[in-house]
Amino acid sequence: MVHCPECDSDLDQQQDVEFVEMDAETGFFAASKRFYVVACGECGAAIGGGVAGAKA
Incomplete structure (x- = not known):
């Protein structure tokens, strides 16, 4: 968990x-890339992130 x-x-x-x-x-x-952040749904703290691929 x-x-x-x-x-x-x-x-x-x-x-x-x-x-x-x-x-x-x-x-x-x-x-040309989309960036994203993964955040906690409860408090909003950033947990991770990355690049999602080419932007259309």
Whole structure:
């Protein structure tokens, strides 16, 4: 079982976490990848993140 490092709530179901997509645009150019952060659904603490692939 996984627990949130901030609030110690259980993270055992998909709805226990939130996937937040971050805007990759900087200035005139948009990045070709989509960045995301995985956050605790209870307190909102960032747990992880990554790159989701090419932006359509």
